[in-house]
Amino acid sequence: MDSIYRDEIIEHYKHPRNFGTLDEPDVHVEANNPLCGDKLSMDLKLHDGVVQDVRFHGRGCAISQASASMLTEQMVGARLEDLARTTRDDVLDNLGIEVSYARIKCATLSLGLLRLALVEAGLSLSDYLKEDDEA
């Protein structure tokens, strides 16, 4: 049971990558987890459909913070079209743990933010994803 709090998760929680905000971001989005009231925001700098820089901000549990930290690591330098194919399973694989039903929303909060950001950047997600991949 405690194995979900493996060292890498705790390390990302205590020292999240890309944590903070960007001055004059091209995209700024916010999302919350109604289950616990946690809020996260995400800022992106874009150039030619590629993520130049990203920051996320907000309070949350170890699962949501580590998930956002790991996801943003993969975003820098990535094409928006490729990011639009990120699935819920990709995010869970990043974490590398068995996430219980009650905590899935924590794990996928950052994916929800990424998708909001992509829509904000003008992408139509249905071109890239199956309908049932909820975040």
Next chain:
Amino acid sequence: MVTNIANETTEHNSKVSTAEIAASDPRNIVAPPAPSATTPEQGDVAVDWEKVRGDFPILRRTLHDKRLVFLDSTATSQKPMLVLDAMDDYYRTTNANIHRGVYELSEVATDRYEKARARIGRFINAKSSREIIYTRNATEAINLVAHSWARTNLKPGDGVLLSKMEHHSNLVPWHMLAAERGITLRFLDVDYDGMLVLDRLDEQLEGVKLVSVTHMSNVLGTINPVEEIIPRSHAAGALVMLDAAQSVPHLPVDVQALDVDFLAFSGHKMCGPTGIGVLYGMRELLEAMPPFLGGGDMISTVTLEGFTPNQLPWKFEAGTPAIAEAIGLGAAVDYLSSIGMSNIHRHEQELTVYALERILPMRGVRVYGPPAENKGGVVSFEIEGVHPHDIATILDGEGICIRAGHHCCQPLMHHLDVPALARASFYLYTTREDVDALVEGIVKVQEIFGV
């Protein structure tokens, strides 16, 4: 058609007599509970709390191979064997729709359903069982008052006084009514210790027609001074409703002594099943209110042109009700009475004192809410550097069930400036061993997070 109406009238008359004769009718009464205390409701009687714990079969199971430590009774309580048996017996031996059949089974089912109402009425010392309206839960009871009483009696600009510590169930119905009818909502403040601030009560009561506040906070455990709020509200011409979802399960509550106008509570938080709750209302108020939901059972006569509502309490009970659940709640109040509400309250306060003695000195742990003497068995806390959801997940691995989150009180969380809290809550089956397990669990959380 005429015959139908005649049947309804006869049946309706027999219903009245069923409720009133119920107490003297010995048929098919569920066996009374084996008392765990020898003389209930006496303050200093020794209760065998280990025996009480044994009355709850679920507490014998394990969770993740550990002893089950259930510390989330504020969300819902566990059920004693007596309640499970009463419901099981009803379905096995007596199941039939009530208030309808003229056959024996239906009469016995009706009898059990109405006797449960009478016992629930006595449990909170209502003058009459007609003042006990079965609902699905406290939320529905509050909505009933918002729909039926408030829509009839409030006009635009009238005030409803709530507090900043209300559960969403005592906020959202009023938000909805404010949007629809233009009533004004006001809020009693909550101080740093989690106590209601009554300094400006008289001023806040101006133009207020209804005060609706929680008797006991589900987040902080605060027991609010309703003995003071009720007379002051009445003096200002306002009625008072108490959200008693947390108080009726844990404290002796006497609606006549309180002189409260409406009181709402849920069965599942007081050893009863889900799906059954109660609205208590003073008879004159209920008599004057229009029905809530329309349908079968709540009518006296129906024609193509209209209907005449049934008498109390059935006027507010449309459709086939939760029969087994009402019988289960009747068994639950028998069970709680056999132990004594004063004993239960004292047991929980002793546990709270013990829990605070152990938790307050812990490094990096912050407890919210008033001191033990002003609250029930609720300990809400934070561990520095750890999100409450992570606390709850790690404790779950230790067999400990606590709640983490906003506890359906987002305005209060905002007021306290915390995104979420961890909450341990106690009931009659909670032991010191459970509190010890919680303390060990907190240490384990701190070890895993290196804080």
